[in-house]
Amino acid sequence: MDSSPTLPTTMRTSVLLKQQELTIEDRPVPTAGAGEVLVEVAAVGVCGSDVHYYREGRIGDFIVDAPLVLGHELSGTIVGVGVDVDPARIGERVAVEPQRPCRLCRECRAGRYNLCSKMEFYATPPIDGAFCGYVTIQTEFAHAIPDSVSFEAAALLEPLSVAIASIRKAQIVPGSSILIAGAGPIGIITAQTARAFGASEIIVSDLIAAKRERALKFGATRVIDPVAEDPATLNLDVNAFIDASGSARAVDSGIRSVRPAGTVVLVGLGIPEMILPVSHIQNLEITVTGIFRYVDTWPTAIHLVASGQVDLDSLVTGKFDLEHVAEALDSDRNDDSLKSIVYPN
Template sequence: MTTTVPENSLPETMTASVLSGVKALAIEEVPVPPVDADEVLVEIAAVGVCGSDTHYYRHGRIGDFVVDGPLILGHECSGTIVAVGSDVPPSRIGERVAIEPQKNCRRCRECRAGRYNLCPNMEFYATPPIDGAFARYAVIRTEFAHHVPDSLTDEAAALLEPLSVAITTMRKAGVAPGSSILIAGAGPIGIICAQTARAFGAAEIIVTDLVAERRERALRFGATRVIDPTQVNVAEAGLDVNAFVDASGSPRAVSDGIKAVRPAGTAVLVGLGSPEMTLPVEHIQNLEITVTGIFRYTDTWPAAIHLVASGQVDLDSLVTGQFDLDHADEALESDTHPDSLKSIVYPGRRSR
């Protein structure tokens, strides 16, 4: 099919950081991906490092998804459209966008029902065998390249992806003006969830974390109260919240958090933890608590862009590390530092 490009034609190859095995990351020249009729080619400006990226880097797999061939990591990304497919208006070239990093089939039962995040045929960035954005260019369907205003930085535009996770979480949790919420874990997702809960109107936002520095940080990003779960029994503290969000993956945090929910409340499991854990079933049954999970997102980018552009959510302040492509391995290890929140990789920058 025909691809529309500016007068200066695009290169045939691009630089990418390629994962070939556990902690085996190398800079390689790879082909620029072809652009289908309904797609756009984006020159990547910034990529946020996600916990799934670090997990693939350190362990080579997440559940049934196994790195068994070369893989480009990175799915929290932003950039500028530099070419479009034949079905996309050429006027999109030059547009700054945030990428919703997925491609659903549009035909299955879940897609037809509007739950495209649950499409069994989904192709998602940086999930084997689909390449991500630790590269100079990436392709995405035109409807998933979301225009962002100039008031958003490249970093904030990239971090609309984890904000979309938080928006989905708040929607599932039923957070509304005046409600109360307990969040377990003050890592990146917990902190973004705290900010988003505040934007959704929550009056009480309680955050638990084992690390004192992270608890203090939560207070700067929307929490009204923090708890050290080693000093306070969360299950018996009388918190009586409308909603509980687990952003830790800890079985103890999940069980205690559910017990802190008032009758007919909701618990949303977000954190990646043990694939199986024991839940307080009697408590769930007797208080009619809804327990659910989230898997990615559906139709969240417009809300995310509004929350950042209106100043209700601050994503730029989450950035604690910046790395060029040659140091992507350091970016993937940066989460070991207690003061780390979000590291950004810039695929267009090289150190040598």
């Protein structure tokens, strides 16, 4: 491997031992294999999935049954390369797309690598994530970022990619109208992305007043308190509905807020099964679909941030070192918290 001679041999790593139990370990610095780069991690965003694994030890069929390193929203600097990678990449600032598809299965060959049955995704059992000093990734999934994009924003290109995938599925074009349920991180980033894609009406619903007010600062043209007003009764007639809440009630109301032939995209992590208004979906020919990660979104995400169309830096409300990962994971209990960043080095 062609790499800097000053690299350490070990790195400090935050390890989830079991529910709500973390420890710091010294682990070997990994070596970049063929076609891979070694990235010194600069910033890691805390995602809701990290929180689920920390508190509950599972998400659906993904169960933490062995020590696991959390964190999959990350950026850093390439400090080493493997065989078949241009050594000129050393020193590049990058945002990491945290997944390793097999490239050979039917879904990969069809361009749907997010649905690869052999996917190895950071911080998804049993694959370790990025709350550590260094990681490796295939060179094409280490996306170079301009100097104008901060490491914090580069880490948050991952949730922005979820928003881009959702907006593409929702078929948002200039002049579209959209309802988004949930003004947490994904909802706020999705509102900004909808604006960047040309949506003229961006309605955000949330139970918490402070979150609704924040949504207005990040692209929403209107906000709704779903307790005071059921969106389904407001004749919103939107082109698309994106659920970023995971609430069964929000999903039902959102479906009923979409115009005929509209689109519903389910993003939020909620209960595994819901009752849907099937007759309403059939009679209005509404398309209901889901989102599972993303495909080829980083170039678009980098452009949206570098051009100023999406602001990710302002979403950062908490900064933590590796010794305080537990506090970072619990920061969502504060309604004022939006995105927390962990700095492993």
